[in-house]
Amino acid sequence: MIRLITLGLPALLVAAALFWIRPRRDGQARPAHSGSTITMLLAWAVAIVGFHPGVQDAADDVTRDLAKLVSNVLMLVASVSVVSWLMFLNHEQAEARRRLRPRLAFLGAAVTVMTVAFFAVPADRRWSSEFTNTHWGQAPILLHVYTLAYVLVTGHATYDCLAQTWRRSSQSPWRVHRAGLRGAAIGCFFVLLYLAYKVVNAGASIAGVELFPGGPRCTTLVTPFRCSFSFTAPLLGVLLITAGLTVPALLWPAAKLLRRRWERKTAQDLLPLWTDVTAVRPQVVLRAVVIETDPDVVLHRRVVEVCDGILDLDNHRSRAIQRMATEAVERRGQAGTATGAAIVEAAVVAAAIEAARTGARDQDDPAPQATGESARAGDLRAEALWLRSVSQQYATNDIVRTAVAVQRQAAPTATAA
Amino acid sequence: MHAACEDRLGDLLPLLPHRFSEEELVQAVSTLIGRPIYVEARDMKGNFACGLRERYSDREVISFEINTSPLHRSQIVCHELAHILCGHKGSIRYSDIPSDDELADMIDWSVLGISARTSYEEQDEQEAELMASLIVQRMYRATVMPAKRPTAADERWNAMFT
Numbered sequence: 001m002i003r004l005i006t007l008g009l010p011a012l013l014v015a016a017a018l019f020w021i022r023p024r025r026d027g028q029a030r031p032a033h034s035g036s037t038i039t040m041l042l043a044w045a046v047a048i049v050g051f052h053p054g055v056q057d058a059a060d061d062v063t064r065d066l067a068k069l070v071s072n073v074l075m076l077v078a079s080v081s082v083v084s085w086l087m088f089l090n091h092e093q094a095e096a097r098r099r100l101r102p103r104l105a106f107l108g109a110a111v112t113v114m115t116v117a118f119f120a121v122p123a124d125r126r127w128s129s130e131f132t133n134t135h136w137g138q139a140p141i142l143l144h145v146y147t148l149a150y151v152l153v154t155g156h157a158t159y160d161c162l163a164q165t166w167r168r169s170s171q172s173p174w175r176v177h178r179a180g181l182r183g184a185a186i187g188c189f190f191v192l193l194y195l196a197y198k199v200v201n202a203g204a205s206i207a208g209v210e211l212f213p214g215g216p217r218c219t220t221l222v223t224p225f226r227c228s229f230s231f232t233a234p235l236l237g238v239l240l241i242t243a244g245l246t247v248p249a250l251l252w253p254a255a256k257l258l259r260r261r262w263e264r265k266t267a268q269d270l271l272p273l274w275t276d277v278t279a280v281r282p283q284v285v286l287r288a289v290v291i292e293t294d295p296d297v298v299l300h301r302r303v304v305e306v307c308d309g310i311l312d313l314d315n316h317r318s319r320a321i322q323r324m325a326t327e328a329v330e331r332r333g334q335a336g337t338a339t340g341a342a343i344v345e346a347a348v349v350a351a352a353i354e355a356a357r358t359g360a361r362d363q364d365d366p367a368p369q370a371t372g373e374s375a376r377a378g379d380l381r382a383e384a385l386w387l388r389s390v391s392q393q394y395a396t397n398d399i400v401r402t403a404v405a406v407q408r409q410a411a412p413t414a415t416a417a
Numbered sequence: 418m419h420a421a422c423e424d425r426l427g428d429l430l431p432l433l434p435h436r437f438s439e440e441e442l443v444q445a446v447s448t449l450i451g452r453p454i455y456v457e458a459r460d461m462k463g464n465f466a467c468g469l470r471e472r473y474s475d476r477e478v479i480s481f482e483i484n485t486s487p488l489h490r491s492q493i494v495c496h497e498l499a500h501i502l503c504g505h506k507g508s509i510r511y512s513d514i515p516s517d518d519e520l521a522d523m524i525d526w527s528v529l530g531i532s533a534r535t536s537y538e539e540q541d542e543q544e545a546e547l548m549a550s551l552i553v554q555r556m557y558r559a560t561v562m563p564a565k566r567p568t569a570a571d572e573r574w575n576a577m578f579t
């Protein structure tokens with residue numbers, strides 16, 4: 001399992017980095033923060049590979065616990081790469097570089113302190129040594145200095161990441177993005193939890209209190225909770241951060257595809273209404289200029305033309321038809337529903353189209369236009385959803401058919417009158 | 418015509434953020450032409466158009482039909498803004514309006530030209546509607562796609578996954 005994760009995740013991250021490096025279409029420039037994104041993805045890939053048992057064993061073969069130093073340093077670099085990425089997102093390039101410099105110096109200092117502390121402690125006093133495992137309270141103070149340096153840098157970076165991803169997770173306009181950022185923020189929280197545990201543990205040891213008996217490593221079966229926590233919390237954290245920041249990018253092309261399909265389908269669904277409205281009000285169609293064949297353009301024109309046609313039919317909107325349709329909708333228990341509103345509007349529009357087709361007299365007191373609840377947002381999607389439901393009812397509902405029949409029989413034409 | 422509209426859009430868009438509101442759009446067009454633009458909602462029922470643009474020497478006035486959906490109102494305002502952007506003179510004069518028409522009371526006699534959104538037979542109307550469609554399209558695309566060249570922090574965050 002651990003082998004799979006420590007190779008699978010980096011592969012995913014490298015793939016994500018390659019996706020960012022890809023050449024863009026029509027010479028489009030890469031976003032300014034691409035560099036920091038690629039660096040971050042690769043830094044995390046390397047950091048996770050650092051946990052691979054093969055790498056760990058090879059390092060430990062050199063000197064006792066070297067694997068810990070290696071993976072800790074790689075994790076520091078990875079967490080500072082996140083800080084860099086956040087800075088390039090929040091600031092212009094020059095400003096981001098300026099703000100990053102002290103953080104890099106901080107990272108350098110921490111790595112130096114950790115390396116010096118590591119090599120200054122004799123191998124038989126390091127974490128996995130028998131002495132330290134059995135006398136954790138008497139562990140060399142330098143091991144705690146090491147921990148402190150590590151926690152300070154990681155904690156600072158993680159806190160930055162948590163605060164910003166959480167704040168942005170409520171501001172992004174897209175659900176997938178919001179979910180991803182929230183996932184990353186929760187991941188940061190787990191990492192912070194783990195770091196807090198490390199600090200408390202180190203502090204207690206310096207004070208000579210053995211808070212968690214059993215030594216620094218999961219060597220005994222007496223401490224299963226602690227072992228599973230100190231392994232699971234950071235791993236879960238890293239997994240959530242990685243997934244939160246990569247899954248939305250992977251889902252984006254699919255979301256785009258679905259949106260285009262929705263636009264195409266909705267434009268199709270508007271056809272029954274559009275065809276009949278524009279047959280009696282042909283002047284609303286912008287025929288002379290074929291704009292584009294992009295589905296959103298087609299949908300937008302169709303929506304606007306239906307709106308124009310319906311507005312132009314205003315004088316034929318009958319209050320009697322509106323009343324009749326409202327009563328029919330009430331009888332079916334659909335009063336107050338979105339479908340009910342769409343049926344009434346479809347009936348009024350259908351009768352108005354019929355009136356225009358037969359040259360009926362204008363209404364003295366035309367029925368007001370209904371704007372569906374869903375169209376209030378005022379964007380294309382909202383308006384299209386409302387008109388689509390009107391169009392669907394227009395094409396299929398028998399209340400609408402009755403309205404047309406009533407209009408046909410009742411209305412005297414302008415010429416006849 | 419399409420290319421000319423895209424060119425004009427090229428002058429306008431740099432004045433706007435990736436996601437922009439109608440107010441910001443009106444402000445940007447006003448900045449571009451160096452004259453104030455006043456936008457008014459009107460009950461235009463019974464009149465022959467759902468949107469009007471009045472050109473004066475020192476200002477522009479846009480009116481749009483209030484009895485229609487929000488998206489439709491946006492389209493109408495953009496259509497009238499497009500007349501301004503395209504530098505159309507306005508094919509209707511004050512003297513063309515019958516004195517008993519409601520319109521005559523709404524419009525100041527010093528108006529230099531009037532455009533009305535009715536049909537697309539005239540070339541100016543076609544051009545304005547095309548231009549309006551391109552603008553409304555940009556507004557829609559900004560809600561479903563992040564900026565291609567993000568400039569502000571918000572835009573960079575929105576573009577982070579693409």
Ligand SMILES: [Zn+2]
Nearest residue numbers: 532533534545
């Ligand atoms: Zn016009």
